[in-house]
Amino acid sequence: MHPDISSLRSDQRRALDLLLERHSPWPLTEPAPSEGELDLVFQAALRAPDHGQLQPWRFVLIRGDARVALGNVFANAARLRDPQDDGERFRGKAMAAPVLIAICARVQAPHKVPESEQVLAVGAAAMNMLNALHLLGYGGFWATGLNSYDRNVQQALGLQATERLLGFLYVGTPKEATNAPERNAPDAFVREWTGEAVGRATTDVASVR
Incomplete structure (x- = not known):
């Protein structure tokens, strides 16, 4: 094997091994990705499969003092959902990561x-973002919850009637080192289809006739 090809395959395997360690660390803190790194993350999102080339993904970046404003939105939405809820636990969610x-x-x-x-195309884009963050050395945590389905939150973020909020990616640096959960063997989730069932089903139908 040509040494350049061998080196390339070795690099690819190392990248795959790193990707297999991806998990969702929590909590997250500074430092956050730089502008250039965030651009790479969004570029990765745009490489997701996209039936019909509809480009259905939309992203709203929230950081700095905007997180305080988002916390107010979360708290107000909680109070509207339940007047007995002071909303403070939701306010804190907006400050749970630098981005x-x-x-x-x-x-x-x-x-x-x-x-x-x-919607699946956007989910694939989000997974690409999580993978990119991991490869860049950051943590990413995808969360949904009541605020993701609250129309008041959606309107505050400027979403249109045709847009759906699928959750928030919390982005930053893991506050402490965490280990990925034990990796499951694929065998429990994968089976091979050989076509034999079709042959049996055809025979069964013929016998009924």
């Missing part, structure tokens, strides 16, 4: 590409 990214799907409907596939 938050609202993950949004702009759905075109009716359209020949099903709505579910459009």
Whole structure:
């Protein structure tokens, strides 16, 4: 094997081994990704599969003092949902990482590409972002919860009627070293289909006739 090819494959395997260690560390703190690193993260998002080239992904970047404003939005939304809730536990969620990214799907409907596939494309984009953050040495945590489904929160973030809020990526540096959960063997989740069931089903139908 050519030494350059061997070196390339070795680098690729090391990258894959690193990717296999990805998990969702918590809590997250400074430092946050730089502007250039965030640009790479968003570039990775745009490489997600996209049936129909609809580009349904939309992202809202929230950082700095904007997190305080988001905390107010979260608290007010909680009080509107339940007047007995002071909203403070939700306010704190906005300050749980130095950067938050609202993950949004702009759905075109009716359209020949099903709505579910459009939303799945945004989910794939979010996973690309989590992988990119991990490879850059940062932590990423995808959270949903009541605020993700609250129309008041969605409106405060400027979402349109055709846009759905799929949650928030919390982004930063793990406050302390954490180990990835034990990796499960794929065997428990993967099975091979050989076509034999089709042959049996065809025989069964023929015998009924």
